[in-house]
Amino acid sequence: WLLCFAMIRRVSTTSSLSATALGSFMKWSFKSSHFHGESLDSSVSPLLIPGVHVFHCPDVVGIVAKLSDCIAAKGGNILGYDVFVPENKNVFYSRSEFIFDPVKWPRSQMGEDFETIARKFNAMSSVVRVPSLDPKYKIALLLSKQDHCLVEMLHKWQDGKLPVDITCVISNHERAPNTHIMRFLQRHGISYHYLPTTDQNKIEEEILELVKDTDFIVLARYMQVLSGNFLKGYGKDVINIHHGLLPSFKGRSPAKQAFDAGVKLIGATTHFVTEELDSGPIIEQMVERVSHRDNLRSFVQKSEDLEKKCLMKAIKSYCELRVLPYGTHKTVVF
Amino acid sequence: MMMMRRIISERATCVSKNFVLRSSASRFHGESLDSSVSPVLIPGVHVFHCQDAVGIVAKLSDCIAAKGGNILGYDVFVPENNNVFYSRSEFIFDPVKWPREQMSEDFQAIAQRFGAMNSVVRVPSIDPKYKIALLLSKQDHCLVEMLHRWQDGKLPVDITCVISNHERASNTHVMRFLERHGIPYHYVATTKDNKREDEILDLVKDTDFLVLARYMQILSGKFLKGYGKDVINIHHGLLPSFKGGYPAKQAFDAGVKLIGATSHFVTEELDAGPIIEQMVESVSHRDNLRSFVQKSEDLEKKCLTKAIKSYCELRVLPYGANKTVVF
Numbered sequence: 001w002l003l004c005f006a007m008i009r010r011v012s013t014t015s016s017l018s019a020t021a022l023g024s025f026m027k028w029s030f031k032s033s034h035f036h037g038e039s040l041d042s043s044v045s046p047l048l049i050p051g052v053h054v055f056h057c058p059d060v061v062g063i064v065a066k067l068s069d070c071i072a073a074k075g076g077n078i079l080g081y082d083v084f085v086p087e088n089k090n091v092f093y094s095r096s097e098f099i100f101d102p103v104k105w106p107r108s109q110m111g112e113d114f115e116t117i118a119r120k121f122n123a124m125s126s127v128v129r130v131p132s133l134d135p136k137y138k139i140a141l142l143l144s145k146q147d148h149c150l151v152e153m154l155h156k157w158q159d160g161k162l163p164v165d166i167t168c169v170i171s172n173h174e175r176a177p178n179t180h181i182m183r184f185l186q187r188h189g190i191s192y193h194y195l196p197t198t199d200q201n202k203i204e205e206e207i208l209e210l211v212k213d214t215d216f217i218v219l220a221r222y223m224q225v226l227s228g229n230f231l232k233g234y235g236k237d238v239i240n241i242h243h244g245l246l247p248s249f250k251g252r253s254p255a256k257q258a259f260d261a262g263v264k265l266i267g268a269t270t271h272f273v274t275e276e277l278d279s280g281p282i283i284e285q286m287v288e289r290v291s292h293r294d295n296l297r298s299f300v301q302k303s304e305d306l307e308k309k310c311l312m313k314a315i316k317s318y319c320e321l322r323v324l325p326y327g328t329h330k331t332v333v334f
Numbered sequence: 335m336m337m338m339r340r341i342i343s344e345r346a347t348c349v350s351k352n353f354v355l356r357s358s359a360s361r362f363h364g365e366s367l368d369s370s371v372s373p374v375l376i377p378g379v380h381v382f383h384c385q386d387a388v389g390i391v392a393k394l395s396d397c398i399a400a401k402g403g404n405i406l407g408y409d410v411f412v413p414e415n416n417n418v419f420y421s422r423s424e425f426i427f428d429p430v431k432w433p434r435e436q437m438s439e440d441f442q443a444i445a446q447r448f449g450a451m452n453s454v455v456r457v458p459s460i461d462p463k464y465k466i467a468l469l470l471s472k473q474d475h476c477l478v479e480m481l482h483r484w485q486d487g488k489l490p491v492d493i494t495c496v497i498s499n500h501e502r503a504s505n506t507h508v509m510r511f512l513e514r515h516g517i518p519y520h521y522v523a524t525t526k527d528n529k530r531e532d533e534i535l536d537l538v539k540d541t542d543f544l545v546l547a548r549y550m551q552i553l554s555g556k557f558l559k560g561y562g563k564d565v566i567n568i569h570h571g572l573l574p575s576f577k578g579g580y581p582a583k584q585a586f587d588a589g590v591k592l593i594g595a596t597s598h599f600v601t602e603e604l605d606a607g608p609i610i611e612q613m614v615e616s617v618s619h620r621d622n623l624r625s626f627v628q629k630s631e632d633l634e635k636k637c638l639t640k641a642i643k644s645y646c647e648l649r650v651l652p653y654g655a656n657k658t659v660v661f
Contacts, residue, residue: 247590248574249574261573261574263612286592287592295413330589
């Protein structure tokens with residue numbers, strides 16, 4: 001469980017500013033005011049860009065005051081703020097969305113300022129992210145035979161709705177080069193690695209080698225169980241889509257299990273992967289109605305539609321820093 | 335679903351007094367004295383469950399049309415790979431042209447012809463209301479909901495009695511309500527060794543079905559066989575998740591983002607009988623156990639009421655070993 005959200009802790013210690021990332025965001029002309037620290041023309045409004053900060057620490061008086069003051073002192077304007085302190089639990093969670101002038105508040109300075117507050121409050125987690133400056137999350141996608149989730153993610157990525165860098169796709173099923181997926185990946189220069197698994201050999205070391213530079217992994221209907229060894233070795237978050245409404249129907253063929261059970265609602269669940277199968281902290285769940293008029297085929301079809309939506313929503317939430325650990329196996333999702 | 339088989343052999347003969355509003359002369363002479371007075375048409379429902387064959391709908395619809403009945407709604411369901419036929423028809427008819435006993439005989443003839451597993455016809459304004467007993471333990475939100483709906487005329491049943499293994503003081507809302515309406519309350523205390531099923535059986539033997547509205551004792555296979563009719567339960571969780579006790583707490587601890595309630599028929603196995611209805615609501619980190627329970631209770635009330643309403647309207651039919659068709 002400690003492995004989960006490892007990324008969030010890791011990211012807080014890096015403060016990266018990539019000059020090249022600037023190019024993709026700014027459509028306005030580069031005025032010299034940007035680099036000299038003051039406007040040449042006082043009637044030109046500064047370019048404000050969005051930032052997000054999440055904070056997780058033991059609860060005390062004064063956290064919000066300190067955090068908001070930190071942002072205001074640098075001219076940042078808070079546009080959204082979520083605070084959550086659970087009953088009977090002495091922990092504090094906040095997520096703030098703000099806009100700021102990166103001239104007045106340089107990115108590296110921002111990292112340091114929040115780090116100071118994090119130390120002051122002994123934070124378990126303090127992550128700041130400036131989407132237009134920070135590098136995109138690097139992710140690897142793993143799948144087996146069913147590729148509807150992967151296809152959905154690739155298309156959304158292509159449409160700019162999935163703000164990540166897909167480093168590679170790994171599968172234990174081979175795909176012919178003239179299939180939609182293979183041609184898509186080739187067109188976009190994303191490598192596809194066919195790593196067949198057997199009962200005895202899950203080739204986890206090869207997988208680890210391929211994914212070690214990613215920020216998190218997405219199992220988009222990858223049907224092999226990743227061992228505790230792998231999870232420890234990887235050390236970062238792994239998100240899985242389970243095509244059933246957990247904790248019902250764990251394991252294989254949940255659509256068939258649901259069909260046989262005669263339920264009137266089927267669902268999908270996105271969750272963090274832990275050693276125990278289909279038991280990690282749940283991020284998102286969705287349902288749809290079924291009735292006697294549904295056969296196994298339509299159960300599966302509705303299930304697939306739900307999985308796509310549920311996985312996309314969870315990953316979007318995760319990338320927007322909305323997902324935080326809560327207790328031993330729950331999540332706060334702002 | 336045993337009730338449905340039983341009703342086939344009953345014929346309801348009493349005519350409801352409270353429905354017919356027009357003058358009665360034409361009704362008893364068999365023809366209109368005044369030809370410009372339109373006949374009183376009343377609703378009927380028929381459900382049919384038999385082996386699939388060609389011509390069932392034709393025969394059933396012809397049966398209704400031949401007696402001047404007008405079909406207003408018709409649901410047919412034949413599952414894939416399963417040679418069974420289900421239908422439910424809603425129609426209006428003139429009980430003068432098609433007397434109630436004749437209706438039963440006519441449908442019975444078709445049932446025999448097709449070897450039906452089930453053929454039930456019901457005329458809500460003429461047939462006696464379903465007689466039900468309600469069982470509960472300590473939590474009474476479901477019972478209160480049902481009693482209020484019954485009082486509002488939204489639950490078309492006769493509540494013969496309420497049975498509980500918890501005692502209630504006479505000045506409580508439930509007790510005063512029951513007293514006001516002349517519904518007996520039976521306190522049947524259970525222990526680990528004695529579930530007093532014989533006494534309960536005796537109290538409920540004349541009912542058409544039972545509703546377990548948060549009755550926390552398990553009814554044995556012996557009881558279910560002895561009773562022989564349908565028992566509907568509300569489980570405050572989304573089956574098959576969280577069977578057994580405290581499903582709201584189980585759900586809270588599991589960190590799910592959706593909680594639900596399930597109405598189902600009771601079988602020997604706990605919380606495993608055919609599901610009739612399920613409902614969900616979103617929960618998040620902002621919910622504590624109290625709000626989990628509150629949302630759960632709201633869902634239970636809606637889910638149980640909907641299931642009972644469907645059941646009374648003959649919308650619920652057995653499907654396979656442990657599923658239901660709900661039209």
